[in-house]
Amino acid sequence: MGRQRSRTVTLTDVARLAGVSVATASKALNARDEVAPETRRRVLEAAEELRFQPSVLARGLQTGRTRTIGLLTDELAHRFSIPILLGVENALANGQMSVLLCDARGDAIRRQHYIRTLIARQVDGFVVLGDSNDVRPSLTPQIPVPVVYVYGESDDPRDVSVLADDEHGSRLATEHLVSLGRRQIAHVTGPQSYRAARDRATSLRVVLASAGLALAGGAPLYGEWSQRWGRTAAKMLLAANPDIDAISCGNDQIAAGVAAAVRELGRRVPDDVSIVGYDNWHEFAADCQPPLTTVDLNLQQIGEIAVKHLFAALDGQPSSGVVRQPSRLIVRDSTGPRLSPARTSTD
Amino acid sequence: MGRQRSRTVTLTDVARLAGVSVATASKALNARDEVAPETRRRVLEAAEELRFQPSVLARGLQTGRTRTIGLLTDELAHRFSIPILLGVENALANGQMSVLLCDARGDAIRRQHYIRTLIARQVDGFVVLGDSNDVRPSLTPQIPVPVVYVYGESDDPRDVSVLADDEHGSRLATEHLVSLGRRQIAHVTGPQSYRAARDRATSLRVVLASAGLALAGGAPLYGEWSQRWGRTAAKMLLAANPDIDAISCGNDQIAAGVAAAVRELGRRVPDDVSIVGYDNWHEFAADCQPPLTTVDLNLQQIGEIAVKHLFAALDGQPSSGVVRQPSRLIVRDSTGPRLSPARTSTD
DNA sequence: CTGAAAGCGCTTACAG
DNA sequence: CTGAAAGCGCTTACAG
Incomplete structure (x- = not known):
């Protein structure tokens, strides 16, 4: 480890090799135009x-x-944290920025500690990644540099929050089911304490209502994300x-469980009962x-957009309010037309 | 964003308030013992x-x-990267260290770029997190500070690599099945190109052989991790x-698929066929x-141990070779004794 | 267009 | 025990 520790080369070395002063070398390298082209060339070469x-x-x-x-x-272990983090990291690297990672793990003390640490390291800005899409208290008052909130919304409207668009995603899923001729659509989702669960359910009901349909079973079945x-x-x-002919699920884990049970009860998926999940968690x-x-x-895009807003703020163009990233419907085999004949499956 | 940008307080401010020089203030804060107790107190207070x-x-x-x-x-999106990263981050924070995160995403160009970036930022050391537990080329020759490899083994024995112990984990799982009286044990796993798949299969066969058993089906079934x-x-x-009475699986996804199929075929799990997974991926x-x-x-511990080795190297005590973190068997309901009567299930 | 000088905020010999 | 001074590697007015 660290076997060939070589002295790091410094601007002074470059200046000496190029035969100029460090001041000139600095200007040349930073592309300030008070430097003669020939001089610049020599410095860059060195x-x-x-x-x-x-x-x-x-x-x-x-x-x-x-x-x-x-x-x-707040919680890096959450499934959605990684794609967002990848988006952030990607966008930052494009801007020649590096990222100091601090995971508070849902611990307020630890979070405070990290905020101080990051400030002491004079980071140019903060990205605050929420552990749910519930509204969260703003941290901005303690942070002297620009902050952008991702996934979880800041409770201060002067902050900028880049969020998933659950209204939109749930609408896409529901419209898809309706367009397939489904009329008895039920909803199984996570705990009602989650904004994600509530927002998705609300949007579902709005779309059903506008299609003249009622939610099968009367109310969403709130439970857990399993x-x-x-x-x-x-x-x-x-x-x-x-008579239920479709089940909309609050996430893919629930949908996987629903699919297993539906099949076990002898109903065909998608012919008898179509199923939609949520999140596009690949393994599920x-x-x-x-x-x-x-x-x-589109979590990765959410991370990238957050960085764009942060960069704008660093350039003196701060934004505020809520930015929502549209979702995308991924159609696979768990949904299909209502009255199709039994398919000649090649499964 | 960044609304109340306050001037950051500097050591000069502290020294002034304490009525001492910056040199003395510095010494007091860094607990060097050439400072009078009373002086130190005033500085700390300030x-x-x-x-x-x-x-x-x-x-x-x-x-x-x-x-x-x-x-x-190499690939942060991989499931096992996060627990290891959490372990690393945790251990670093305890040592007052921060972590600059760079994900190469399997791209060699990007990796080279990040190595240069991290060196330019004068990091004190590197943790290189592999994307599989296959052996990988050492990066140490290009890096002038201590490096520790995690999960994937460096091909240079002078490097230190902290790895999962697949021989041990597979042994635990197999001994568990054997001790339950299982005699017809088959193995379903991922692609043979993965060292993880090969190591786990080899260890399984060794344990079976020492119990006088042969692998049911003759050979492991290599396929994919799905x-x-x-x-x-x-x-x-x-x-x-x-007659197969147990199936050992190369990971939990495979095991979940196996369990579904076994049940679909009318066999009871665990009574007729016991199943063990691998990885303890909670959702699966x-x-x-x-x-x-x-x-x-024990991925988190792997990350923590890696950091311990890095810290030792930073203190001038570099280590080398392979360090393996023992695994842990998690017993749940998919395994049970062979000849039990049908259980009065409360499922 | 070029370079000497000051300074960013610290730490560390060194002198007193 | 305390402090003035030099220096880490850069950038940026400022003078020439």
């Missing part, structure tokens, strides 16, 4: 030859800009209401039997 | 009052230590060899029907 990498520390100390962003997450709950709920639903949705039609939240 | 946070940049420029680690991942493959393989196995293992007995790789 830098290239020495594989010069300017010290981000020294530059940061001088300019106050560290080209570093603090990414403060296959187990999906299995239980599907059995309850089909026992109470055998694409690998389900049958593969699930579902809603993709 | 720092506290001003909520002083030393500039990591300035300190780093001076000392050459940035208290920052570069975490270079539920679908689990379903397919289970049907093949039970058709060809109806704990939420399976029935919940899966599986092997936990």
Whole structure:
């Protein structure tokens, strides 16, 4: 480890090799146009030859800009955190920024500690990644640099929050079911305490109402985000209401459980009962039997857009309010037309 | 955003308030013992009052230590990356270190770029997180600071690699099945190109052999890491060899597929056929029907141990070779004794 | 167009 | 025990 520790090459080395002062070398490398073309060429050549990498520390100390962003997450272990984080990291790298990662793990003390740490490291801005899409208290008052909230909405409207659009996603899914001729549509979802569950259910009912339909079973079945709950709920639903011809699920795990139970009860998916999931969690949705039609939240784009807003703020153009990223319907085999003949399956 | 930008307080401010020089203030804060107790007290008080946070940049420029680690991942999106990353982040935070995250996403160009970036930022060390537990080319020659490899083994034995112990995990799982009286044990796993698949299969056969058993079906069924493959393989196995009483699976997704197919074929799990998974991926293992007995790789500990080795190297005590973290068997309902009477299920 | 000088916020010999 | 001074590697007025 660290076997060939070579002295790092410094701007002074470059200047010496190019035969100029460090001041001139600095200007040449930073493309300030007070430098003669020939001089610039020599400096760039020297830098290239020495594989010069300017010290981000020294530059940061001088300019106050560290080209570093603090990414403060509530709970990195959550499934949706990673795609968002990838989007953030991607967009930052394009802007030559690096990201300091801090995961508070739902602990307020730890979060406070990390906020101080990131400030001490003089990050240029913060990305605050929520652990649910519920509204959360703004952290901005304690943070002296621009902040953008992702996935979870800040309770201060002066902040900017980049969010998934559950109204839109649920509408896509529901319209899809309606357009397939489904008329007895039930809804199985997670705990009512989650904004995601409530928003998706509300949007579903709005779309059904505008199609002249009522929610099968009367009310959404709130439960938990698990296959187990999906299995239980599907059995309850089909026992109470055998005419159900579609089940919209609050996430893909629930949908996988629903699909298993529906098949176990001898109904065909999608012919007898069509099923839609939510989230497009690949291992559950694409690998389900049958593969699930579902809603993709475009999480990576959410992360990228958040960074765009942060960059704008760093350039003195802060934004505020809520930005919603549209969702995308992914159609697979768990949904199909209502009155189709039994399909000649090649499954 | 960034509404109340306050001037950051500097060591000079603290020194002034405490009525000492910056040199003395610095010594007092860094607990060097050339400072009078009373003086130290005044300085600490002043720092506290001003909520002083030393500039990591300035300190780093001076000392050459940035208290920052570069975490270079091959593919953060992989399931096992997150627990390891959490372990790393946790252990680093305990050491007052921050982590710069760079995900190469399997792209060599991008990886090179990130290595240069991290070096330019003068990280004190690297953690290189592999995207599989296959052996990988060492990156150490290009990196002038200590490096520790995690999950994927470096091909240079002078490097230190902290790995999961698949031999151990597979042994735990197999011994568990054997101890339950299972005698016709088959193995369904991922692609043979994966070291994880090969190592787990090898260990399984060793344990079986030492118990005087042969692998049911003659050879492991290599396929893919999916539920679908689990379903397919289970049907093949039970058709060809109806006496199979246990199926060991290369991961939890496969096991979930196997469990679904076994039940569909009218066999009871665990009574007729016991099933073990691998990975303890909660959403698949704990939420399976029935919940899966599986092997936990202790990924978070792997990350923490890697950091310990890195810290040791930073203290001038580098290690080398392979360090393996023992696994842990998680017993749930998918395994049980062989000749039990039909259970009075409360499921 | 070029370079000497000051300074970013610290730490660390060194002198007193 | 305390403090003036130099220096970490840059950038940026400023003078020439």
